[in-house]
Amino acid sequence: MSGPLQRLLTALPLLFVAVIAGCRDAPAAEARPQAGADRAVQIRSVVITPEVLVRRIRALGTLQADExxxxxxxxxxxxxxxxxxxxxxxxxxxxxxxxxxxxxxxxxxxxxxxxxxxxxxxxxxxxxxxxxxxxxxxxxxxxxxxxxxxxxxxxxxxxxxxxxxxxxxxxxxxxxxxxxxxxxSPGEALVNLESVDRIKLDFRVPEAELAHLSVGLPATVSLDALPDKTFEAEVIALNPRASTESRSIELRARIDNRDGVLRPGLFARVQLELGRSEDALMAPEAAVFPRGEKNFVYRIDGEDRAELAEVVLGQREPGYVEIRDGIAANDEIVTGGIQRLSDGMAVQRQTATAAR
CATH class of the missing domain: 2.40.50.100 (RNA polymerase II/Efflux pump adaptor protein, barrel-sandwich hybrid domain)
Incomplete structure (x- = not known):
């Protein structure tokens, strides 16, 4: 075997050992990519500001003859x-x-x-x-x-x-x-007699509204039987006893019926006005989601992270719902991208506007 070839064969094992040693000494950061990168979720949000709200309760009732x-x-x-x-x-x-x-x-x-x-x-x-x-x-x-x-x-x-x-x-x-x-015979029903110049309207509202109820409150009444008309009513009495089964208060209102349009027994939809609130917090319905029997929103904190907040809901308006507890004025809440969020995740706004 010639001299150069022999020297080459002798050097190959040493070269292989050097390459292996070099790989072992390479930094760990170059061997694998960095883990745990925090990726922000794209969301849409609104800023909740106080506004004037005419407080209303919607209920179902039945018309009754005055006598x-x-x-x-x-x-x-x-x-x-x-x-x-x-x-x-x-x-x-x-x-x-x-x-x-x-x-x-x-x-x-x-x-x-x-x-x-x-x-x-x-x-x-x-x-x-x-x-x-x-x-x-x-x-x-x-x-x-x-x-x-x-x-x-x-x-x-x-x-x-x-x-x-x-x-x-x-x-x-x-x-x-x-x-x-x-x-x-005595007591046998011969004919019914109805006084309908005035009509009574009996309906129930949740007992939580008791503090806002009083005689004299105005109400607007609509009927499926007369879809093109609405009628004005006034609360004349509150039942002093609350229902233990439905946790509600029964109210009675009176409607002028001198034109004879209304009939006892008709089904009625009632909108009872309870006054005005000057600082109501109204949020888009899309921002609120249920979990079990509770309702939640995602609030954005000062570090642009989603914070899960339980809220108490109040009056509903088309597309919006009042939040009575759980958030404060000028809080920013998530309205889009909620499905991809969890508590504490970083967010990136696509849009951020006033609630309405």
Whole structure:
């Protein structure tokens, strides 16, 4: 083997060892890329500023007649006459049904005759007693007989009156349930009577609003049955007892219905005005998301990181919702990119504007 070739073969192992040693001495930063780089998430956000808000509660209710009753007779008897047409307006005291009262009228005539006789007997006895021809005891007996006769007339007259079934108040009768000749019993429903010149509206609101409720609050009412109209109402009463089942307060409002458009029993949508708030915080609905039974937003802190904040919601407006607790005025919250966020992540704004 020649000299140069031999020297080359001898040097190769030493060169290989040097290359390996050089690789081992290379810095760790050059051997692998840097880990843990913090990448910011692209988001959209708004700055929440105080604004004026007319506080409203929306509720569902049912229209009720101002006065309503089922007309019925107080005594047993046979109907001889009906003095109205179905759906007709009647006045208070007007006779609606007449029962057979012939026997009662005969009893009244007899009682009145006995009363007339008792009056004459007492007058004669009084005259004789004044002349000393009749004792005081005998005079007292005639007076007692007079009082009994007067009571008998009153009883007979009452029976005659009860054979007449009057309207207890003015209003509209409904559809009668009986016909002439029907034999009716006390308390049996004959026809419904509704007073609808004014309409009552019963509805419920959450008990959390109790501090804002009072008699006299205005409300706007809309009806599915009359979609092109709205009606003004005024709260006239609050139920002093809250519902333990629904945790709500029942209210009653009144609507003027002199034109007769509204009908008892209709379904109503109520918007109750509770006053004005000068510093309400309104956030886009897109910024709020639920977790379980709670609601949250992402607030951006001073280091441009997303901070999870639990919030308490209030009144809703189209596209917006009031935040009553959980954020402060001039806080910046995330409205877009929420799905990619978690608490503490860095953010980079695409847009940042006022809430509305």
């Amino acid at each position: 309503t009753t089922q007309v019925s007779a107080e005594i047993t008897g046979r109907i001889t006459r009906i003095n109205f047409e179905d759906g007709q307006r009647v006045e208070a005291g007007q006779t609606l049904f007449q029962l057979d009262d012939r026997i009662d009228r005969a009893d009244l005539t007899r009682a009145e005759a006995q009363l007339a006789l008792a009056k004459r007997s007492h007058a004669r006895a009084t005259e004789l007693n004044g002349r000393g021809l009749l004792s005081t005891a005998e005079l007292d007996q005639t007076l007692s007989a007079l009082r009994v006769a007067e009571a008998e007339v009153a009883v007979a007259r009452t029976r005659v009156e009860k054979a007449r079934v009057p309207a207890p108040f003015s209003g509209f009768v409904g559809l009668r349930q009986v016909s002439p000749g029907a034999y009716v």
